[in-house]
Amino acid sequence: MKKLIASLFAGVVAISPAWADAVEEMIAVDRAFSAMAQEESVPAAFAAYAADDVMMFPDGGQPYQGRDKLIERFSGWTDGATLEWFPQAGMASSSDDFGFTWGRYVSTSPGDEGEKVSHGKYISIWRKENGEWKFVADIGNSNPEPETP
Amino acid sequence: MKKLIASLFAGVVAISPAWADAVEEMIAVDRAFSAMAQEESVPAAFAAYAADDVMMFPDGGQPYQGRDKLIERFSGWTDGATLEWFPQAGMASSSDDFGFTWGRYVSTSPGDEGEKVSHGKYISIWRKENGEWKFVADIGNSNPEPETP
Numbered sequence: 001m002k003k004l005i006a007s008l009f010a011g012v013v014a015i016s017p018a019w020a021d022a023v024e025e026m027i028a029v030d031r032a033f034s035a036m037a038q039e040e041s042v043p044a045a046f047a048a049y050a051a052d053d054v055m056m057f058p059d060g061g062q063p064y065q066g067r068d069k070l071i072e073r074f075s076g077w078t079d080g081a082t083l084e085w086f087p088q089a090g091m092a093s094s095s096d097d098f099g100f101t102w103g104r105y106v107s108t109s110p111g112d113e114g115e116k117v118s119h120g121k122y123i124s125i126w127r128k129e130n131g132e133w134k135f136v137a138d139i140g141n142s143n144p145e146p147e148t149p
Numbered sequence: 150m151k152k153l154i155a156s157l158f159a160g161v162v163a164i165s166p167a168w169a170d171a172v173e174e175m176i177a178v179d180r181a182f183s184a185m186a187q188e189e190s191v192p193a194a195f196a197a198y199a200a201d202d203v204m205m206f207p208d209g210g211q212p213y214q215g216r217d218k219l220i221e222r223f224s225g226w227t228d229g230a231t232l233e234w235f236p237q238a239g240m241a242s243s244s245d246d247f248g249f250t251w252g253r254y255v256s257t258s259p260g261d262e263g264e265k266v267s268h269g270k271y272i273s274i275w276r277k278e279n280g281e282w283k284f285v286a287d288i289g290n291s292n293p294e295p296e297t298p
Contacts, residue, residue, distance in 0.1 A: 055251065057251070057270050057272065057290065058290075058292075059290040059291065060290070060291060060292060061292055061293075062270075062292050062293070062295060063251070063270050063292075091247075091274075091276070091285055091286075092242075092247070093242030093243075093244045093246055093247030093248075093276075094242075094244045094246050094247070095242045095243045095244030095246075095247075097242055097243050097244075098240075098241070098242030098243070098244075098247055098248065099242075099247065100249075100274055100286065102204065102206070102212070102286070121206050121211075121212050121288075123206065123272060123274070123286060123288050125240075125249055125272070125274070127240070127242075136240055137240075137249060137251070137272060139270075139272050139288055139289075139290065140288075140290065141206065141207075141208040141209070141288060141289065141290040142208065142209060143207075143209060143210055143211050143212075144211070146211060
């Protein structure tokens with residue numbers, strides 16, 4: 001019986017793609033990033049997880065590069081605005097040091113006629129630096145509210 | 150003199166980052182992809198460069214996965230609509246088999262009140278498969294017309 005379990009386990013390991021661990025790592029980091037945005041603040045979370053040479057692609061705005069600029073832009077974050085995101089899946093390089101996660105987001109912003117709710121999806125591209133995953137690019141766009149967010 | 154030139158050249162090679170070749174390759178492939186879209190058609194080019202498990206993130210629509218679905222969606226391409234894009238830069242993994250390019254796009258669609266022009270930016274994520282680069286994810290969003298497209 002022990003032998004059977006061992007072979008089953010070996011089988012599971014064998015069929016796992018080479019990049020599974022890196023993808024799992026990136027999804028876990030993206031979840032921690034999202035949790036920090038809720039528990040601390042969206043600007044603090046973006047500053048914490050961004051690589052120094054990060055490239056940002058804001059929906060409706062021009063792209064820009066650099067963690068310093070990111071911090072400056074996010075310092076203008078609207079009071080009462082929220083951004084929550086939900087990592088779904090990802091892919092990684094064979095070297096397990098580069099890849100992306102994608103997910104869904106829901107953002108709200110306060111307005112004269114009540115709260116405005118927006119739904120969308122995003123891609124974050126991650127690079128492992130000295131054992132730590134940092135995002136090197138971030139882009140998102142809108143979609144109608146999905147049936148399951 | 151020959152020796153001086155040789156050392157200068159060696160210096161240039163030494164300061165090139167390890168991933169420069171993969172980024173150059175991806176940018177060249179993205180340019181060929183864009184050229185095919187103009188010379189043949191946008192649907193033909195997307196079908197030619199997409200990986201089988203490609204993930205698509207259309208602006209304003211739900212994400213979907215698979216080259217088959219991509220071909221089906223692009224078969225509904227509006228007659229007379231155009232999409233041109235201009236690769237700018239990218240990054241790659243240390244294994245030189247995974248990375249992304251980003252660029253600017255200009256799209257036009259015919260309408261009752263004349264042609265509608267939209268400007269934006271995109272990220273294409275690339276994976277090298279049997280020596281060939283295929284895109285595994287594609288996402289874009291809008292921005293005002295940049296000063297230099």
